[in-house]
Amino acid sequence: QVQLVQSGAEVKKPGASVKVSCKASGYTFTSYDINWVRQATGQGLEWMGWMNPNSGNTGYAQKFQGRVTMTRNTSISTAYMELSSLRSEDTAVYYCARGHCTNGVCDWFDPWGQGTLVTVSS
Amino acid sequence: QSVLTQPPSVSAAPGQKVTISCSGSSSNIGNNYVSWYQQLPGTAPKLLIYDNNKRPSGIPDRFSGSKSGTSATLGITGLQTGDEADYYCGTWDSSLSAGGVFGGGTKLTVL
Numbered sequence: 001q002v003q004l005v006q007s008g009a010e011v012k013k014p015g016a017s018v019k020v021s022c023k024a025s026g027y028t029f030t031s032y033d034i035n036w037v038r039q040a041t042g043q044g045l046e047w048m049g050w051m052n053p054n055s056g057n058t059g060y061a062q063k064f065q066g067r068v069t070m071t072r073n074t075s076i077s078t079a080y081m082e083l084s085s086l087r088s089e090d091t092a093v094y095y096c097a098r099g100h101c102t103n104g105v106c107d108w109f110d111p112w113g114q115g116t117l118v119t120v121s122s
Numbered sequence: 123q124s125v126l127t128q129p130p131s132v133s134a135a136p137g138q139k140v141t142i143s144c145s146g147s148s149s150n151i152g153n154n155y156v157s158w159y160q161q162l163p164g165t166a167p168k169l170l171i172y173d174n175n176k177r178p179s180g181i182p183d184r185f186s187g188s189k190s191g192t193s194a195t196l197g198i199t200g201l202q203t204g205d206e207a208d209y210y211c212g213t214w215d216s217s218l219s220a221g222g223v224f225g226g227g228t229k230l231t232v233l
Contacts, residue, residue, distance in 0.1 A: 047222030062219045105214045108157035110169035
């Protein structure tokens with residue numbers, strides 16, 4: 001079955017970077033964009049950006065421009081999201097999700113990874 | 123502050139019907155498809171409705187979606203205690219800051 005499996009929880013100090021992985025299985029990895037969405041505790045969903053695993057092209061939300069980098073390794077069907085200059089407000093669960101996208105517009109996200117908790121604390 | 127506006131909470135008794143609204147603008151809902159996600163406590167969001175009103179395989183027909191102009195609605199009939207969850211609408215925003223946008227989420231309580 002189609003699934004996305006993410007790496008485990010991380011604890012980082014302010015100013016550090018974190019890299020979360022998302023391994024895809026059950027479908028052709030290069031055929032669908034991977035999007036990243038985060039959710040702070042008790043808060044709503046916040047879209048961070050997308051990556052096309054075939055071309056490596058990316059698009060980031062303005063809020064994260066300059067701090068986020070999305071990459072992939074097609075040989076192991078894995079996408080990565082790296083967030084730098086971490087601050088306490090970045091403490092959240094980070095999700096990857098397969099995007100159903102056409103011409104640069106993603107209409108829906110399915111499935112989602114199980115989530116990775118990133119805690120930023122001194 | 124979410125781009126899409128949802129009521130923070132709704133409630134109804136088992137067996138009843140409930141609707142959840144999602145309001146946006148011409149740059150998002152007005153010109154793109156709407157999707158809906160269910161998030162049970164402690165789990166990842168799950169796709170409930172896509173392309174405004176389509177249900178993925180395995181989603182019961184108790185769940186329905188509609189869109190009119192710059193607003194969308196999720197309907198749930200025959201409420202069950204297992205439907206207690208947070209529900210999010212989502213779409214794409216085609217403005218200068220293009221990207222995915224979500225509502226703030228609606229907590230459904232089945233009394």
